[in-house]
Amino acid sequence: MNSKPKISAAELAEQFRTFIDPDFVITDDETMKPYECDGMSMYCEMPMLVVLPETAEQVQRVMRLCNEYEVPVVARGAGTGLSAGAMPHKEGVVLSLAKFNRILDIDPLARTALLQPGVRNLAISEEVAQYGLYYGPDPSSQIACTIGGNVAENSGGVHCLKYGLTVHNILSVEMITAEGDRVTIGNDALDACGMDLLALMTGSEGLLGIVTQVKVKLLPKPEIAQVVMAGFDSVQKAGDAVGGIISHGIIPGGLEMMDGHAIIAADDFAQAGYPREAKALLLCEVDGTEEEVHEHIEQAENVFRKLGATSVKTSQSEEERALLWKGRKSAFPAVGRISPDYYCMDGTIPRRHLAHVLLEMEKMSEEFGLRVANVFHAGDGNLHPLILFDANVPGEFERTEAFGSSILNLCVEVGGCITGEHGVGVEKIRQMAVQFNDEELQQFHDVKAAFDPAGILNPGKGVPALRFCQEYRSLEHKQHKHDTVDAAHG
Amino acid sequence: MADLSQKLKEQVLQARKTGQKLNIEGGGTKAFMGRAADTDAGSLKMGEHTGIVEYHPVELILTARAGTTLAEIEATLAEEGQCLHFEPPRFGDGSTLGGTLACNLSGPARPWSGSVRDQVLGIRLLNGKGEHLRFGGQVMKNVAGYDTSRLQAGAMGTLGAITEISLKVMPKPAMSLTLVQDMAMDKVIHYMNSRAKEPKPITGAAWVDGKVYLRLAGAKSAVEATAEKWSGEVMEQGDEFWQQLQHMQHDFFAGDEPLWRFSVGSTAETPDLDGPWLIDWAGSQRWYRGEADIAQLETMAQRAGGQVSLFRGGDRTDEVMHHQPRALKEIQQRLKKSFDPDGIFNPGRLYSWL
Numbered sequence: 001m002n003s004k005p006k007i008s009a010a011e012l013a014e015q016f017r018t019f020i021d022p023d024f025v026i027t028d029d030e031t032m033k034p035y036e037c038d039g040m041s042m043y044c045e046m047p048m049l050v051v052l053p054e055t056a057e058q059v060q061r062v063m064r065l066c067n068e069y070e071v072p073v074v075a076r077g078a079g080t081g082l083s084a085g086a087m088p089h090k091e092g093v094v095l096s097l098a099k100f101n102r103i104l105d106i107d108p109l110a111r112t113a114l115l116q117p118g119v120r121n122l123a124i125s126e127e128v129a130q131y132g133l134y135y136g137p138d139p140s141s142q143i144a145c146t147i148g149g150n151v152a153e154n155s156g157g158v159h160c161l162k163y164g165l166t167v168h169n170i171l172s173v174e175m176i177t178a179e180g181d182r183v184t185i186g187n188d189a190l191d192a193c194g195m196d197l198l199a200l201m202t203g204s205e206g207l208l209g210i211v212t213q214v215k216v217k218l219l220p221k222p223e224i225a226q227v228v229m230a231g232f233d234s235v236q237k238a239g240d241a242v243g244g245i246i247s248h249g250i251i252p253g254g255l256e257m258m259d260g261h262a263i264i265a266a267d268d269f270a271q272a273g274y275p276r277e278a279k280a281l282l283l284c285e286v287d288g289t290e291e292e293v294h295e296h297i298e299q300a301e302n303v304f305r306k307l308g309a310t311s312v313k314t315s316q317s318e319e320e321r322a323l324l325w326k327g328r329k330s331a332f333p334a335v336g337r338i339s340p341d342y343y344c345m346d347g348t349i350p351r352r353h354l355a356h357v358l359l360e361m362e363k364m365s366e367e368f369g370l371r372v373a374n375v376f377h378a379g380d381g382n383l384h385p386l387i388l389f390d391a392n393v394p395g396e397f398e399r400t401e402a403f404g405s406s407i408l409n410l411c412v413e414v415g416g417c418i419t420g421e422h423g424v425g426v427e428k429i430r431q432m433a434v435q436f437n438d439e440e441l442q443q444f445h446d447v448k449a450a451f452d453p454a455g456i457l458n459p460g461k462g463v464p465a466l467r468f469c470q471e472y473r474s475l476e477h478k479q480h481k482h483d484t485v486d487a488a489h490g
Numbered sequence: 491m492a493d494l495s496q497k498l499k500e501q502v503l504q505a506r507k508t509g510q511k512l513n514i515e516g517g518g519t520k521a522f523m524g525r526a527a528d529t530d531a532g533s534l535k536m537g538e539h540t541g542i543v544e545y546h547p548v549e550l551i552l553t554a555r556a557g558t559t560l561a562e563i564e565a566t567l568a569e570e571g572q573c574l575h576f577e578p579p580r581f582g583d584g585s586t587l588g589g590t591l592a593c594n595l596s597g598p599a600r601p602w603s604g605s606v607r608d609q610v611l612g613i614r615l616l617n618g619k620g621e622h623l624r625f626g627g628q629v630m631k632n633v634a635g636y637d638t639s640r641l642q643a644g645a646m647g648t649l650g651a652i653t654e655i656s657l658k659v660m661p662k663p664a665m666s667l668t669l670v671q672d673m674a675m676d677k678v679i680h681y682m683n684s685r686a687k688e689p690k691p692i693t694g695a696a697w698v699d700g701k702v703y704l705r706l707a708g709a710k711s712a713v714e715a716t717a718e719k720w721s722g723e724v725m726e727q728g729d730e731f732w733q734q735l736q737h738m739q740h741d742f743f744a745g746d747e748p749l750w751r752f753s754v755g756s757t758a759e760t761p762d763l764d765g766p767w768l769i770d771w772a773g774s775q776r777w778y779r780g781e782a783d784i785a786q787l788e789t790m791a792q793r794a795g796g797q798v799s800l801f802r803g804g805d806r807t808d809e810v811m812h813h814q815p816r817a818l819k820e821i822q823q824r825l826k827k828s829f830d831p832d833g834i835f836n837p838g839r840l841y842s843w844l
Contacts, residue, residue: 192812195648246549443623450821450827
């Protein structure tokens with residue numbers, strides 16, 4: 001999609017206005033400004049125009065026109081994404097689904113909810129709480145992010161070791177294809193005949209279709225939940241303790257780790273009563289029936305003590321539980337207070353390599369001259385290093401990006417991947433060449449073409465053009481060799 | 491234990507050159523599934539491409555070659571107190587992990603523990619161009635690239651030969667217990683769903699021959715406390731019942747009468763058909779025995795929010811899977827072409843048009 005669109009912004013807008021409320025076909029720069037980026041504000045672009053349809057039929061007509069004139073379409077939910085996946089295309093349309101914000105149906109007995117894609121993640125659980133139900137995936141942005149965006153990114157959250165990701169918690173999506181067909185993938189059942197297109201759609205970052213409805217599964221709210229907090233004097237010991245819990249046959253509802261820098265920042269911010277001298281902190285939440293939770297909490301406390309915890313504390317009330325989590329949940333803004341800017345990474349690693357990866361990261365931190373704090377979804381191996389920097393210092397963001405890409409390369413090296421839940425978008429598109437070879441990337445391009453022959457859906461995101469990959473790989477290789485030589489001489 | 495990937499790759503390249511088609515074969519225990527295999531096609535034998543490549547119990551992750559038997563994998567996991575908690579059915583000793591994923595087969599715990607597709611983290615796949623690709627990984631969360639790993643679930647090998655699978659495994663529940671009681675079929679759907687709505691350690695809900703069976707599994711104290719609150723007799727040989735259900739060895743499945751699988755909304759009314767039913771997955775999976783017209787059953791299944799397939803027996807030269815709407819059919823044909831441009835793998839096995 002590099003050629004100029006076959007229609008001007010004014011002409012396209014005029015056509016849209018024949019079937020969409022003209023107030024919601026936006027072409028002036030001032031009104032379009034808020035759409036220039038998503039949560040990854042370092043990457044900005046002004047679109048050709050922004051359109052806010054309110055029915056699936058209108059989305060269909062938008063897609064048919066854009067397909068005909070080969071105009072790029074970038075779907076957008078709440079714009080909370082952290083990989084610039086919703087960054088506009090300068091010759092394209094931003095299709096905002098903000099008006100699709102209704103909960104269409106709740107079926108308490110079947111434990112399902114039918115939603116428009118613009119429904120906020122947290123709003124689902126709030127609405128179904130009256131039936132003793134909730135929606136499992138709880139990304140940190142859940143107060144603002146939408147279910148449509150969750151489908152696009154396959155969002156997880158702190159509870160996904162036990163309750164799964166978006167892909168495990170949806171039954172069907174209605175979507176409009178690039179060619180303007182309206183199809184439903186999946187149904188009310190737990191599976192459908194043939195290849196699993198629903199899984200393919202989940203996490204496809206708006207490159208395969210525009211989701212206009214989502215049916216989600218709901219879970220019975222656990223009777224109780226308690227959290228054990230354990231401090232350790234080394235990351236290695238905390239990592240071993242995570243293994244210890246799992247070996248014991250306990251699958252915690254949430255299992256989070258923070259390193260020394262993150263502990264201090266979060267405790268300053270939230271006064272959560274964290275052990276400030278600890279080098280690593282574990283928060284282990286167990287949920288279920290009362291009997292089960294009591295049994296497992298006792299076992300977890302024992303495991304932590306046996307594996308060298310320097311402090312162990314269990315929440316005795318809902319208030320205490322909330323306070324212990326408050327620190328973790330505010331870790332990002334807390335770190336934001338100790339630095340003008342921070343850059344949040346999203347690699348995953350096999351848990352057994354945690355200590356090695358953190359150690360390497362400390363070395364890099366010195367090398368790049370930038371501080372880094374770590375929060376870690378320890379249960380599922382998803383690492384969120386927060387690189388602290390100052391965007392006003394010339395060259396510092398470039399150094400931050402380089403540091404970030406070294407971290408991602410390291411994740412791939414130890415058998416992990418470049419993104420656990422934030423998506424590739426624009427931000428990590430170069431690192432795709434590190435994780436996948438050309439044949440694999442070509443297969444991805446071919447998959448996209450099966451859904452979107454003209455290549456109009458979110459072009460330039462997710463999967464890199466092969467011609468850039470070779471160059472990037474050789475650059476990285478040189479860089480790596482250079483580092484190794486430096487280390488040898490150091 | 492052997493890595494035959496190079497040999498398999500060469501065979502695909504050769505087939506591509508000569509225009510030969512290939513039926514993918516593992517342990518051969520699922521030959522009855524799908525449409526009848528193309529008898530002119532050669533055979534790509536996965537059954538000797540075996541071995542557990544990596545297993546890290548504390549990471550809850552296992553990687554095995556596709557031809558590895560479920561028996562071997564489950565025995566290895568059991569040594570560490572772990573299991574495949576999606577309870578894959580075995581239709582014989584030779585049932586393999588690859589076939590289980592290709593056919594998307596999961597047992598009674600599926601509504602609570604997820605399906606085989608849900609547990610897949612990554613795969614290696616030999617596509618129709620003879621390229622040996624790696625997708626996903628050995629980590630629980632991975633959103634780099636499209637989820638072409640889970641896409642294979644149910645594709646029945648039409649997109650390529652799965653050669654290796656990484657999946658999530660889980661600890662075995664500390665104990666399990668089965669409650670049984672008499673119940674009429676028209677009452678059982680509401681009953682099962684009401685139980686499933688409670689935050690209790692339920693991992694099975696099935697109905698057959700006028701009896702409803704609920705399985706509780708997990709921490710001992712939780713299982714026992716729930717059993718006391720819920721109605722029903724504790725069943726002596728409970729585990730045996732669930733195993734029979736899992737491996738389709740229950741009497742209901744015996745005989746040659748066509749076996750239809752209704753995958754429907756859990757609370758939907760059961761279609762009005764003469765003939766025996768077995769209800770599993772708290773209502774989401776319903777089995778029916780009898781001669782029937784697929785078009786008529788499709789209407790019924792759609793009304794129940796799902797789909798129907800002819801799982802075993804009957805006419806296997808016609809379609810056996812629920813029909814696809816035009817737009818999805820076209821997308822799947824293009825997807826097939828993207829993975830297997832010459833249509834080498836399992837021609838016509840899933841749909842006549844694929």
